[in-house]
Amino acid sequence: MTTIGETRSPHIPEEIWLHILSCSRDPNFLWSVCRRVSSSFRSHVDSIFRDKYIKESDIVFNDSIQERCVRYFRVETTFDRFSEDKTRVYFKDTTEEEEEDEEEEEDDEDVARHPIRIENRHVPRKWKEAMQYYTGPPFGSSNPKELGRVDQPPYMIRVRRDLNDTEIPGLEIDYEKREISFDWRAMFSMFFREEEYVDNKIKIMAQKASVDALHLQALVDSGGMDLIDAMQRLVMRVKTSEDDARRDARRKRLNDKYIAHGLSGYDPDDFAEEEKEILDQMAASRLTLDRIFMSDDEEDGQEGGDEDSESDEWEDMDEDNQ
Structure with a gap:
């Protein structure tokens, strides 16, 4: 029987982590905090910044x-x-x-x-x-x-x-x-x-x-x-x-x-x-x-946006x- 101490968090596919991280609108948080979590997080954050x-x-x-x-x-x-x-x-x-x-x-x-x-x-x-x-x-x-x-x-x-x-x-x-x-x-x-x-x-x-x-x-x-x-x-x-x-x-x-x-x-x-x-x-x-x-967060889902302005x-x- 598995005890409470032996319980492990379920594995989350890398694609899901990438999607979660990409939802952030704070590049400082991504680079200063998330990027330091692990080598996979570092790779995900780098991809977000490149893209x-x-x-x-x-x-x-x-x-x-x-x-x-x-x-x-x-x-x-x-x-x-x-x-x-x-x-x-x-x-x-x-x-x-x-x-x-x-x-x-x-x-x-x-x-x-x-x-x-x-x-x-x-x-x-x-x-x-x-x-x-x-x-x-x-x-x-x-x-x-x-x-x-x-x-x-x-x-x-x-x-x-x-x-x-x-x-x-x-x-x-x-x-x-x-x-x-x-x-x-x-x-x-x-x-x-x-x-x-x-x-x-x-x-x-x-x-x-x-x-x-x-x-x-x-x-x-x-x-x-x-x-x-x-x-x-x-x-x-x-x-x-x-x-x-x-x-x-x-x-x-x-x-x-x-x-x-x-x-x-x-x-x-x-x-x-x-x-x-x-x-x-x-x-x-x-x-x-x-x-x-x-008002960027409110307009984030609108097509076109105000990029030109x-x-x-x-x-x-x-x-x-x-």
Whole structure:
């Protein structure tokens, strides 16, 4: 007779697990939690990302976030293809051909009224300069190993509704073709490692906020504070907690990068103004993404959806934040 201790959970076919995991709309949960369960779960999550989430990702290059720059270029790369062994992914900017076709139909007077299109002819050079400014060596340096401004990546990575400027491991760029390739597994690991760090910090801060909420409730009950004021204070505290968590996660990443290059570490006081500008820009972009995907779950079953409108809003996001 089988005892309770000997009872085993029934075997679930791999196809069922794959279907269950694919129903999740949270790529961070899939990559940070589910992928660590077992080798089979890792394979399932990789398949989901290859088939779905990598096609819901964008990497936008734009040097306007660097302190020395005006907006010289904007390159919006999206999924194009995988390498034969599926270890690398290629993202490509498909907007150039449309702009060039339009430009050929305009005379010199029309072109003169579109300075961004004139600058667009110099995108490969400007893009390369922005990447060198980021990776190093610094302009004028003769030391090829000297670190660039790693605190100012000239790009933003979007994975569905999550956005950050984490490192892109194995990044290779064909500036003329406006095409990039990289190790997609390593990129997602870097990206979601930081998201997980933020989530854990927020959970800790939320526990402290619950204590604050009880204190504020007591003040309201005793007449020492208006209910609206208490609610506003609590909401602001929660919002500040998320901002602080993202700032700390980013600083940790940069500090690790500096130490890996034999430097003493990243000192945020040296780059306070630039840091605030980039953090504010990303916060504004995340708010836009939240608005775009707010009703995503409700529309998930509708045919057609609003993919075009979501794409348009993402393309305009950077211009709204300038």
